[in-house]
Amino acid sequence: xxxxVQKYGGTSVGTTERIVSVADKVIQAKMQGNDVVVVVSAMSxxxxxxxxxxxxxxxxxxxxxxxxxxxxxxxxxIALLTMALNARGCPAISxxxxxxxxxxxxxxSKARIKEIDGTRISRDLSSGRxxxxxxxxxxxxxxxxxxLGRGGSDTSAVAIAAALxxxxxxxxxxxxxxxxxxxxxxxxxxxxxxxxxxxMLEMASLGSKVLQIRAVxxxxxxxxxxRVLSSFTEGEGTLITYEEDGVEEARIAGIAFxxxxxxxxxxxxxxxxxxxHQILGPIGEANIEVDMIIQNVGRDGTTDxxxxxxxxxxxxxxxxxxxxxxxxxxxxxNSDDSIIKLSLVGxxxxxxxxxASNMFEILAKEGINIKMISTSEIKxxxxxxxxxxxxxxxxxxxxxxxxxxx
Amino acid sequence: xxxxVQKYGGTSVGTTERIVSVADKVIQAKMQGNDVVVVVSAMSxxxxxxxxxxxxxxxxxxxxxxxxxxxxxxxxxIALLTMALNARGCPAISxxxxxxxxxxxxxxSKARIKEIDGTRISRDLSSGRxxxxxxxxxxxxxxxxxxLGRGGSDTSAVAIAAALxxxxxxxxxxxxxxxxxxxxxxxxxxxxxxxxxxxMLEMASLGSKVLQIRAVxxxxxxxxxxRVLSSFTEGEGTLITYEEDGVEEARIAGIAFxxxxxxxxxxxxxxxxxxxHQILGPIGEANIEVDMIIQNVGRDGTTDxxxxxxxxxxxxxxxxxxxxxxxxxxxxxNSDDSIIKLSLVGxxxxxxxxxASNMFEILAKEGINIKMISTSEIKxxxxxxxxxxxxxxxxxxxxxxxxxxx
Numbered sequence: 001x002x003x004x005v006q007k008y009g010g011t012s013v014g015t016t017e018r019i020v021s022v023a024d025k026v027i028q029a030k031m032q033g034n035d036v037v038v039v040v041s042a043m044s045x046x047x048x049x050x051x052x053x054x055x056x057x058x059x060x061x062x063x064x065x066x067x068x069x070x071x072x073x074x075x076x077x078i079a080l081l082t083m084a085l086n087a088r089g090c091p092a093i094s095x096x097x098x099x100x101x102x103x104x105x106x107x108x109s110k111a112r113i114k115e116i117d118g119t120r121i122s123r124d125l126s127s128g129r130x131x132x133x134x135x136x137x138x139x140x141x142x143x144x145x146x147x148l149g150r151g152g153s154d155t156s157a158v159a160i161a162a163a164l165x166x167x168x169x170x171x172x173x174x175x176x177x178x179x180x181x182x183x184x185x186x187x188x189x190x191x192x193x194x195x196x197x198x199x200m201l202e203m204a205s206l207g208s209k210v211l212q213i214r215a216v217x218x219x220x221x222x223x224x225x226x227r228v229l230s231s232f233t234e235g236e237g238t239l240i241t242y243e244e245d246g247v248e249e250a251r252i253a254g255i256a257f258x259x260x261x262x263x264x265x266x267x268x269x270x271x272x273x274x275x276x277h278q279i280l281g282p283i284g285e286a287n288i289e290v291d292m293i294i295q296n297v298g299r300d301g302t303t304d305x306x307x308x309x310x311x312x313x314x315x316x317x318x319x320x321x322x323x324x325x326x327x328x329x330x331x332x333x334n335s336d337d338s339i340i341k342l343s344l345v346g347x348x349x350x351x352x353x354x355x356a357s358n359m360f361e362i363l364a365k366e367g368i369n370i371k372m373i374s375t376s377e378i379k380x381x382x383x384x385x386x387x388x389x390x391x392x393x394x395x396x397x398x399x400x401x402x403x404x405x406x
Numbered sequence: 407x408x409x410x411v412q413k414y415g416g417t418s419v420g421t422t423e424r425i426v427s428v429a430d431k432v433i434q435a436k437m438q439g440n441d442v443v444v445v446v447s448a449m450s451x452x453x454x455x456x457x458x459x460x461x462x463x464x465x466x467x468x469x470x471x472x473x474x475x476x477x478x479x480x481x482x483x484i485a486l487l488t489m490a491l492n493a494r495g496c497p498a499i500s501x502x503x504x505x506x507x508x509x510x511x512x513x514x515s516k517a518r519i520k521e522i523d524g525t526r527i528s529r530d531l532s533s534g535r536x537x538x539x540x541x542x543x544x545x546x547x548x549x550x551x552x553x554l555g556r557g558g559s560d561t562s563a564v565a566i567a568a569a570l571x572x573x574x575x576x577x578x579x580x581x582x583x584x585x586x587x588x589x590x591x592x593x594x595x596x597x598x599x600x601x602x603x604x605x606m607l608e609m610a611s612l613g614s615k616v617l618q619i620r621a622v623x624x625x626x627x628x629x630x631x632x633r634v635l636s637s638f639t640e641g642e643g644t645l646i647t648y649e650e651d652g653v654e655e656a657r658i659a660g661i662a663f664x665x666x667x668x669x670x671x672x673x674x675x676x677x678x679x680x681x682x683h684q685i686l687g688p689i690g691e692a693n694i695e696v697d698m699i700i701q702n703v704g705r706d707g708t709t710d711x712x713x714x715x716x717x718x719x720x721x722x723x724x725x726x727x728x729x730x731x732x733x734x735x736x737x738x739x740n741s742d743d744s745i746i747k748l749s750l751v752g753x754x755x756x757x758x759x760x761x762a763s764n765m766f767e768i769l770a771k772e773g774i775n776i777k778m779i780s781t782s783e784i785k786x787x788x789x790x791x792x793x794x795x796x797x798x799x800x801x802x803x804x805x806x807x808x809x810x811x812x
Contacts, residue, residue, distance in 0.1 A: 016462035050482065056422040057486055058493040065492070068500050069485035072478035076456065079475035080463055086471070087464040094474050098504065099549055143505055 002167040003035045003125070007135060007157035010044035011174050012231035013077050019043075022231065023084035025172070026130055030090060035125045037164065039135040039157040040081055042073025063108035067137070067147045071097070074134035074153070082132045092130040095120070097137035097145070102156065104138035104146045111138060111146035113155065113218075116163035133160060154215035162222035169219065169226050170237075171211060176230035177238035178203065178210055180254040180402040185393045188403040192253060194239045197226075199253040202345040202379045216240065251348030252355070252400045255393055258341040261291060261308040263371065263383060264317055266324070268331025271303040278328060279305055282320050288313040292341070292374045292381065302331070306372060308383065311337050339371060340389050343381040344396060356380050362399035368392055408573040409441045409531070413541060413563035416450035417580050418637035419483050425449075428637065429490035431578070432536055436496060441531045443570065445541040445563040446487055448479025469514035473543070473553045477503070480540035480559070488538045498536040501526070503543035503551070508562065510544035510552045517544060517552035519561065519624075522569035539566060560621035568628035575625065575632050576643075577617060582636035583644035584609065584616055586660040586808040591799045594809040598659060600645045603632075605659040608751040608785045622646065657754030658761070658806045661799055664747040667697060667714040669777065669789060670723055672730070674708040674737025684734060685711055688726050694719045698747070698780045698787065708737070712778060714789065717743050745777060746795050749787040750802060762786050768805040774798055 006026065013019050022038075029036050050070050054061045061069075078094035085092035100120065104111035121131045135153025138146050148155050154171055161169035176191060178200065183189040195203070197220035204213050210228055219226045220242055229237030269275050276295060283290060293307040309317050314335055321333040349355050359380055363370060368391065372383035384392055397403065412432065419425050428444075435442050456476050460467045467475075484500035491498035506526065510517035527537045541559025544552050554561050560577055567575035583597040584606065601609070603626035610619050616634055625632045626648055635643030675681050682701060689696060699713040715723050720743050727739040755761050765786055769776060774797065778789035790798055803809065 016459055019463060053422060053482070053486060054489055057425060058489040060493075061485075061489040062492055065485045065488045065500055068488075068502070069482060072481045075478045075481075076459070076475060079467075079471045080459060082471045082474075083460055083464040083467040086468055087466075094471055096474070096551075099551075145502075145505075 001033050001035060003037070003164060004029055005037045005039060005157050005161040005164070005166045005169045006172060007039040007153055007170065008041065008172045008231060009153065009174075010041040010047070012172050013040055013042075013081065014044040016080065018231075019077070019080050020084050022081060022172075023088055023090070025231070026081075026085060027088055027090050030130060037121060037125070037131045037133060037160060037166070038081065039133050039153055039160060040074060040077040041135050041153040042070070043077055046073040046076065064144060067108045067145050071134070071137040071145050071147055074136055078132045078134045085130055085132070090130055091128055092132055093124055094132045094134075096134045097156070098139040098143070100133055100160075102133075102138035102159070104140055104148070106140040106142070106144065106146065108144075108146055110149040111140065113138060113148070113159045116159055118160075118163045121160070121164060148214075152212065152214075154212040155218055158215045158218045158222075158224055158226065161224045162218065166224065169224050171215075171226065171228050172231040173210060173228060174230065174232065175210055175228070176233055176235050177228050178240075178254070181256070181393055181397055185257070185390055186255075186397045188397065189254075190403055191235075192238050193236065194241055195253050196347050197240055197242050198378055199345050199347055200240050202343065202376075203254060203256050211240075252344055252346035252402060254345055254402065255396050256343045256345060257389060257393060258343075259386065259389070260311050261339065261341055261383075262311045262314045262335060262337035263306060263308050263339050264314070264321060264333070264335045265304060265306045266321055266328075266330050266333050267304050268302045269305050269325075270329055271301055275303070275328065276305065279321070279324055280307070282324055283307075283309075283317060286316055286320050288317050288320070292372055292383065294372050294374070308339075308341070308372070336371075338386050339383050340386045341381055341383050342389070342392050342396070343379050344400070345379045347378050349378050349380070358399070359396065362395050363392060366391055366395045368395075407439050407441060409443070409570060410435055411443045411445060411563050411567040411570070411572045411575045412578060413445040413559055413576065414447065414578045414637060415559065415580070416447040416453070418578050419446055419487065420450040422486065424637075425483070425486050426490050428487060428578075429494055429496070431637070432487075432491060433494055433496050436536060443527060443531070443537045443539060443566060443572070444487065445539050445559055445566060446480060446483040447541050447559040448476070449483055452479040452482065470550060473514045473551050477540070477543040477551050477553055480542055484538045484540045491536055491538070496536055497534055498538055499530055500538045500540075502540045503562070504545040504549070506539055506566075508539075508544035508565070510546055510554070512546040512548070512550065512552065514550075514552055516555040517546070519544060519554070519565045522565055524566075524569045527566070527570060554620075558618065558620075560618040561624055564621045564624045564628075564630055564632065567630045568624065572630065575630050577621075577632065577634050578637040579616060579634060580636065580638065581616060581634070582639055582641050583634050584646075584660070587662070587799055587803055591663075591796055592661075592803045594803065595660075596809055598644050599642065600647055601659050602753050603646055603648050604784055605751050605753055606646050608749065608782075609660055609662050617646075658750055658752035658808060660751055660808065661802050662749045662751060663795060663799060664749075665792065665795070666717055667745065667747050667789075668717045668720045668741060668743035669712060669714050669745050670720070670727060670739070670741045671710060671712040672727055672734075672736050672739050673710050675711050675731075676735055677707055677709045681709065681734065682711065685727070685730055686713070688730050689713075689715075689723060692722055692726050694723050694726070698778055698789065700778050700780070714745075714747070714778070742777075744792050745789050746792045747787055747789050748795070748798050748802070749785050750806070751785050753784050755784050755786070764805070765802065768801050769798060772797055772801045774801075
């Protein structure tokens with residue numbers, strides 16, 4: 001008998017009909033002989049409704065009170081799902097984050113889980129019950145209600161799975177797994193049967209948003225086998241593993257892309273030690289997050305410094321840089337927000353050389369000019385003109401044979 | 407400096423605008439130098455919305471899960487009111503019933519308060535905060551969320567006031583106090599400045615529903631001065647006291663009436679010991695509540711037995727009685743649901759004779775026939791034809807001079 005933690009997001013529990021469907025799925029898992037813990041989010045729309053109420057009252061409500069307010073969303077869902085399970089003859093019991101108890105730090109609205117007491121859940125499971133737990137929320141050491149921040153229900157599920165040493169943590173969502181790339185861009189995109197945690201982290205942070213990054217990190221840290229599946233269709237989904245067995249070949253997991261970045265360049269920076277810090281220091285102070293950074297080798301004693309930021313921050317970044325360029329005696333600042341970032345992700349890169357040059361060759365054949373390159377152990381990212389997004393993704397998907405089962 | 411517990415019901419916090427008005431009232435009390443604890447209900451309509459969601463899922467949801475569900479209603483209000491207070495510069499903090507902690511028994515949906523730990527509230531009050539507590543809810547010894555049943559927020563407020571030894575518990579509602587009778591029936595009805603707990607209990611149970619009976623009982627038990635006021639208009643409301651000072655005169659508090667009863671009579675019951683029990687036993691077994699009971703002295707060895715029940719129970723009661731009458735050899739059963747009960751309430755009755763005959767005389771002058779009479783220490787009730795309701799109330803109101811200030 002296995003212990004499974006299932007997590008259903010807001011869309012999956014968005015109406016009472018859907019909650020009843022979730023109950024059916026839970027009972028199915030129970031009937032197969034498993035112990036089941038279910039973690040649920042607020043019904044879709046509910047959190048926004050509550051935030052709207054708060055905004056009618058205060059422009060800057062205290063984070064503690066926002067947590068008291070929005071945590072009611074999941075509390076409604078746990079009660080309704082438990083009723084649905086009971087109505088189908090399945091013994092079940094609900095717990096809020098405080099009741100479980102999911103102990104967090106006191107950082108309201110973005111708390112981190114410190115500890116989960118699994119005693120109560122284990123006792124209920126032993127007595128044959130399904131245990132339904134409110135995701136996204138916890139309690140700090142002083143009994144204050146905390147929330148983990150939006151999407152934190154994934155993290156709750158993984159943390160509970162870790163605490164209970166569950167055999168699998170299943171994240172039910174509105175997609176049926178992790179794909180080699182976005183099927184809207186490349187119709188031949190294929191669902192991956194498995195992906196490693198590291199690949200998943202790279203895929204997630206690059207825009208293929210299926211799971212909360214923190215949840216994936218958490219799962220990796222505690223070796224919790226994680227599976228992404230659809231609430232609405234049958235299927236095996238994608239298993240996220242921490243083992244790399246059977247990926248000896250030059251395996252590429254997929255292609256991620258990000259449309260939200262813009263490129264900034266400071267040209268003709270006098271090439272002396274500390275220039276990079278003098279440029280990025282003020283950017284950081286302005287709370288602008290930087291992604292890729294490239295400093296070209298200097299000619300004639302100057303260097304060109306290029307980096308990417310979120311498109312929303314371009315205006316502010318340019319203002320900061322104009323001042324910095326002036327102080328540094330740099331020649332000019334320019335920005336380009338008609339770019340996208342394309343990334344090839346795969347643990348196979350570790351053991352196989354030549355993947356980068358292979359990638360560049362494929363893009364070159366299509367006449368796509370590469371503006372920036374950045375590499376990590378299991379990822380190669382390039383910045384290209386945004387008009388080449390579809391072409392680039394399809395060429396790489398085809399070039400690396402991603403439509404074929406590994 | 408006084409400690410005041412204020413309670414605002416669902417209508418008073420029915421919209422975000424009204425919650426802001428409540429914040430203003432709370433701040434007013436605080437500015438007058440008082441420590442203030444506020445107990446709130448769910449926004450009007452919210453509890454029904456939640457019950458409707460549950461009914462879409464299950465015809466008979468478990469009481470434990472209903473409590474988890476509906477308790478979110480007050481949790482939303484405490485967060486919003488605290489935000490409104492903060493936004494006006496008033497330090498405040500919210501607590502759910504579990505957090506306070508309001509310890510109850512485990513009777514879900516109709517739990518009774520066993521104990522309140524005032525430590526946390528007292529500490530917050532000392533630091534200058536207004537404390538906002540969710541009414542209607544608590545926690546049992548195992549950490550399960552419980553509710554006190556509809557209207558239980560009044561009880562929460564009184565219980566907190568008792569635990570903190572508050573100087574006054576103010577119940578804000580949509581009426582501005584307790585009246586000598588229903589102003590819709592007698593426009594000259596007058597707001598009472600004070601009423602005793604016992605009178606209030608009689609008035610409340612007889613249909614002048616302003617306060618939860620349990621809250622009044624609780625307040626009486628712990629000698630908590632209780633005041634009923636309007637959320638929407640200024641005014642002193644009605645103070646409910648447990649002292650009877652200054653009511654030496656033949657004081658009548660008011661006139662209550664009840665339209666919901668029906669009269670049943672078993673005629674020609676052979677007059678032997680045990681007949682009353684033989685009649686009322688089966689009625690009790692059928693879960694029918696009996697209010698007034700009268701057994702007339704028998705003639706020719708038989709007696710007539712009359713009592714009142716709720717109108718909804720008449721059909722069932724007649725069925726039970728027909729069988730009973732048959733067994734007993736009684737002559738006949740008849741029922742009358744075109745009656746009402748009229749009650750004169752006042753602690754002055756204790757020390758003053760003649761009030762009953764005075765009452766009967768006033769009714770007789772108007773040609774109103776009395777069908778049943780029942781008396782208690784501070785109340786005289788009569789059953790009359792329902793068509794005489796308005797006439798009877800006005801005649802008594804005038805006859806006892808209730809429009810004049812005591």
